[in-house]
Amino acid sequence: MSQSQNLRLDLPLLLPDVPDAGDACVARLTERLMGRPGIADAHVVGVDEGKPQLCVHYDPEVISVARLRELVMSAGLEITGKFAHFVGTVATPMHARAAERIANELRKLPGVIEAEVSASGAMRIEYDRREIDLADMHRRLNALGATVGTVGKSTARPEAANDESHADDEHGHDHDHKGSHEGHDHKDHGAGEDGHNHGGPFGEKSELIFAALAGSLLLIGWLCGRNDLLPKWFSTACYVASYFFGGYFTVKEALENLRARRFEIDTLMLVAAGGAAALGEWGEGALLLFLFSLGHSLEQYAMGRAKRAIEALAKLAPETATVRRGTSTEVVGLEQLQVGDVVVVKPNERLPADGVVVVGTSSVNQAPVTGESVPVDKRPVENGKAAIEGFERLPPENRVFAGTINGAGAIEVMVARKSDQSTMARVVKMVTEAEAQRSPTQQFTEKFERIFVPSVLALVGLLMFAGLVVDEPFSATFYRAMAVLVAASPCALAISVPSAVLSGVARAARGGVLVKGGGPLENLGTLTSIAFDKTGTLTEGRPKLTDVAVASGATEEELLSVALAVEEHSDHPLASAIVAGARERLGSAALLQASEVKSITGRGVQAQIGGETAYIGKPVLFTELPDAAMPPDVEEINQRFVNDGRTTMVIRKGGRFLGVLGVMDTPRPGAKQVTESLRKLGIERLIMISGDNQKVADAVAQTVGLTEARGDLMPDQKVEEIKKLRAQHGKVAMVGDGVNDAPAMANATVGIAMGAAGSDVALETADVALMADDLAKLPFAVGLSRSTSRVIKQNLWVSLGVVAVLIPATIFGLNIGTAVIFHEGSTLLVVVNALRLLAYKPE
Incomplete structure (x- = not known):
């Protein structure tokens, strides 16, 4: 584990059910956190000053601040207004290197605790609201070329994006967690062509079109030069034009990196292309920039695929709903739906909100939310108002979710959650957060790159002096150094892990x-x-009557009739299981009547049936009653059931033992x-x-x-x-x-x-x-996780293997053109390999 970081979280420890910081609940919270992988210690500080804080020592490479918040929140505590976070998406996907550059710049801002930016455009930032506000964050993002329309803005409370005075919300606490955490706008905010470093005259496809132009000009120049169809200057002019189109976006990104004092892959490629031009190898330089630009644009396409897979989830819910107002109906936008509204859902329509069925029956296709392949039958509840208060505890046949598809029956649904708090909205938010979080392997590759790139530069610098050892002109030495620069650029490594993780997360959500x-x-x-x-x-969580064994001199019908007559007066879960099982087995048989039913605490039930006293209870009950010892055959039956893992109930009527019932929570x-x-x-x-x-x-x-x-x-x-x-x-x-x-x-x-x-x-x-x-x-x-792990390993072997082969090959004479073909080919290979996960099917 790397060096642990220390984070102090202001917590409202003095809650009604937590009287002070020494309460057992606080101790349980710290114990739970300390058991979590990635957390070295968790303890409460500041009690003497009257400002109790939870101090967590954690490894940011294993667990994120967002995950810490979730664990704290799941324990019933709320984080105060000091820390906030927002989640947003950039309209256009970016390269993994550009995403990491923006994340690194955000982490340098005062008040930013943690920042992650995904190549698919997902962005998650944890920040201290006392040091930086959302408006300032927007300005910083714009300056970094990552304009996001309404990052972190809660649709439940739109003023949160621009006004911090709302902290005193309806709960009376000084925090912004509810607004910023539970409801985020994940729609495509249309950052615009100037909102991303790959905007251009052709919009999102500009880089691909520029790459195609560079390739066309390269091909024309090569054909003309090879066949002497036109003067040599024409071929050179084509190569120069190819340089412009192939290097346009690479130069833009390299300049942004240099302004941020980062020397990355884009800059290495430009140096290599410039070196080829200086040696008069315009064709090889043009080939390098063309393939690098093509690889970039295809990376962007791949990230767009993963991004669109997530956006497809957000678009599942309809934009409007038909609300019943008395005897009439009205079509309103989803954002206008309130808890308690009743919406009308016609056959084959998508449901607009999470809620409970109050009128009608139907089968609902829940695959968009739950992945279930078979539609689930739905029926109405008796009391809609009471049902929505206990929405989480309702059985599946009463609950419906936004984005699911109604079947053949028309139904009416009472809204249990606003649109931004629906299960679908929460899933989209959490998947977007997941996209922006780096995996352990991705963190390893980023550390490797930080060591590897300077090492490559040192090697290239050393190769510049090869002429002092080997008798060759400086032009040959310089060419070799540029070839090594191309071969050693870890483009495939940079995209290999994030592309696989994004595809895996997207496929899982689907x-x-x-x-x-x-x-x-x-x-x-x-x-x-x-x-x-x-x-x-x-x-299943519901016990069932699984075994019935009668004692000598009794019949199964008598045994079950007595059990049913007594237990139907009890609401105990075991009694319910016996009643349901007995009714199923007895069918239309005449039922007995029990009276004077009394509970024997912790032992069973006593009642009067036909003038005789009947007992149904645990075997221990009959060791405590006078003259009620179980006969050997009943003891044997009971022991056999116990050995099979059953919960047993022995039945006695008058002076006769009727038998034993076995109940079990069935698999x-x-x-x-x-x-x-x-x-x-x-x-x-x-x-x-x-x-x-x-x-x-x-x-x-x-x-x-x-x-x-x-x-x-x-x-x-x-x-x-x-x-x-x-x-x-x-x-x-x-x-x-x-x-x-x-x-x-x-x-x-x-x-x-x-x-x-x-x-x-x-x-x-x-x-x-x-x-x-x-x-x-x-x-x-x-299975999907196993496949993702295999793809990540394959991508790492390909990306590192190609670099390991190309570096010595170029040192010993492999030319730039061949090196760049293998280099960019490996990049495209790992991206295509990762995209296979979007089509994963369980075996």
Whole structure:
């Protein structure tokens, strides 16, 4: 781990439920943060001065400030108005080197804590609002050639972009987090042709057209010179014109780098082209600039592909909605929708907002949000107002999401969230943030470049003096040095990792999986251990009646009738399972009536049926009742069920034992196929961590095909188990629902939340969010991550391998023309290889 940075965050620790900085909740927060990879320490300071702060020592190469905020927010605390951030997009994609230049310049600004700019145009900046405001940030961005229309502006509170006086919002806290974090405008803001260093007379396609002109002029000059069709000066004139068109954008970028005191690849290429011209090799210099310009423009096209894949998500929601106003309807813009409005959705229309169905039934295609391939049936709720207050807890058949597609039935939906707070809007924002975050491999390549480029310059300088050792004219020495300069320029290396990460993140989002940056994407692609929570993750989370065994002298119908008559008066989850199972098995059989139903706390239920006392309860109940010892056959049945991982209920009526019922939280359909798929992908250890007893955990693990089960664990013990797994296996992912499993997920290398659609907590807590409550999405996410890791490795081998071959080859005589063909060819190869991820299909 590199040297840790220290960041102090002002926190409103004195909340109603957190009386002082020594509260146990604060201790739990610091413990949770300290368990996170990349965080060396977390503690509270400034208590004596009355200004408590959370001091976090973290490695910025492993975890970002934005991720720290999410972890703090998921614990229920809010960051005050000192820090803010915004996320925006530049209309035109840029080269990876230009993106890094802008990010580096932003990091130098006073008050900017962290800045990331992606080659696809995504931009994320963390800043101290007391040192720099948004208006000043806009001016600095304009000066850097990265005009963004409404960067960081919240559609919920438009005044936030220009006025800091809004800090005292409706909650009474002095912070701007809600406005700047939850709602961002991610539309294509149209930065304009002057808003980017690749604008020109032909707009976004200017560089490609200029490259084509350079190539055409180069070809004309070469044909004329080769066949002596025209005077030699004409060929030279064509080469000079080719220099102009091929070098136009390269010169612009090189000048910007030099103004920023950066000597980068563009400058190296210009020096090499200038050297070729000085030696009279106009053709080779023109070829160099043509191929370099063509490579640049195709890089821009590739980044545009990744950018458009994300923008396609933002455009899924319609621009207007039909709102019911009494007996009539009115068409309004999405930004005018308010919580509680009822919108009318016709068949085959896209839904305009997150909400609950209040009228009508239909099937909704949720693939745009959750990636589910089968439409989900929807039915109305009884009380819309109450339902939207508990939107996250509603079952799937009642909830709908913006951007999904209605089926054949007309429905009416009560809006639960404003347009900028919908699940789709949050996903687009988070994917845009993920685009701008550098992966560990990308950070390595950038460090490598910072060492490599000066080393190349030193080598070229040394080669200039080769004539002192080798008997050759200076022109030959100079030519060789320029050829090495071309060969050693790490263009392919600069674009190899970001292009793969952007394509992987975009493909995941299209498949209903939200991956928060290159770090989780790479880690998920390389780990070999995955831990699962049991309830609601591997199992359905709803117990079912699975086993019925009758005692001697009783019948199954009598046993189930007594159980149904007693348990239908209880609201316990196990009682509900017994009632549902008994009704299904009894069918139309006559039902018994129970009276005087009484609960025996922690043991079971007692009732009167037909003048006899009936008991349904745990086996221990019958060791405590007088003259109620279980007969051997009932004890044997009960023990067999317990050994199989069932929760058992024994039934007795009068003086007779009727039998035993076995209840179990059943595995999800397809869970076994998921574990088999994960094994094929190279996941060696599949571990379940559960609060249920060890026998239940073992039974579920055996049913779904896990390698190990650890039961009887309290929430803090689950965290310890994750830490042990990390210590044993290096990396481990934790799969849960993102709510109860948040501490364990935060301590895993990669936290994966299921059913994140509509759940703020799951979206904030997880590194990877499966939008659908579908375990089958996990192999897709792991497989895509595996493919991304392979592509990154392939790109690194190609980019570094070509440089390693070309440098000695040019030293020993390879000419500039051949070197530049291989150089630019490798750049295009890694870009095309990365774009394959956009077409990834699970095996």
